Amino acid sequence: LEAVRISCAGFPSKRPYTEFVDHFWMLAPELLSNPDIDDREIAQRILLKTGIDGYQMGVTKVFLRAGHMAMLDKMRTEHQNRGATIIQKYARGWLARRHVARLRAAIVALQAAVRAAQARKAYA
Template identity: 40%
Template sequence: MGELLKVNSDELRKWLKTRQIESVNELVLIPNSLEAAIAARDALAKHMYANSFMEYDVNGFLEKNRDAVSKELVNVIRQSKMSLCKQLMDMPEIDTLSADAIKTHTLGGRLIISAAKKQPNEAKLAFKWDAPKIVQQLRACGVLETVRISAAGFPSRWVYLEFYMRYQLLCHRSLANKSDLRQSCQNIAAKWITDEDKYRFGNTQIFFRAGQVAYLEQVRANLRKKYITIIQSVVRRFIWRKRFCVCSILLLVFSVMLGDIWHVKEHKQLESKEPP
């Protein structure tokens, strides 16, 4: 590989097998594992290939997906006697994380894709909304058509078992049957959704129109809150009743002991007043 690139093979092999870390006072060489060395070799090949044929400049491209090449390998390739290798390594690296638009450079031409910005009004004033203009922009972007298609179809779907396990709380125990999940799901849906056009039943799944699952989630949350409140009231009643019984018993014992002490005291006073 070194002979092909016309670079020092020992230096190339060294920086493929090791990496350099700069500490406060010194430079430390750390050996790479076999996987890291292979990754460094592949990253170098990708870097040279990309600079030879195309450039990538993607807005918001994650840093972990970038094929990073160590500075030492770049310096080794820059010392090559081949002008092409030097030219590839001297190309400036594009910061894809701060680019304003998505760009793709190819040999056949240049394609630039940028996100269109929505304007709330012609004057671009804050907190001022021009409803017809916003609707026009949404229609031009296809958002309204997407919403219409979603509302006309059945975008939400559940497997019978998953639907039953989550929403079995919404039906009475007599209407729930684990041996017949489809019938149980039909009972749950028919109880809370009166319009039969809002859902459909398939062989293995139940389909809902837009908004129906959110409605069932709201009903489920309200029932859970109701049942939790009932359970909390029963538990608190039991705890406070137990405390009241304990306090009543202690009060009774204390009153009996206090009465005995009072009677003993009165008896001693009477004995002291009697003549000898």
């Protein structure tokens, strides 16, 4: 009965607290380090940190106004994209350094071969 009243009041999106925290934890990762905080409190702090104000906390679920779930998903996607960009940056740097090291090794081997050929030619 309460869920019907909340849904009619303009809160079409709803998620259980555990599912909400599992999905949006990266928007406030510092909250997971405290084991004394329950999922309801973590969900509420995530919503406060992100600035979402159109929500209602139920007994087992968080209810969001229309469009707010999409805003949270967008924030989550942007956060993941930033993380992916950082990982790609370090991977590309490592690959470039490895390529340069291999080029240097090839150059040294080529120089040694040329010098050996010149030495053989000079003393032959």
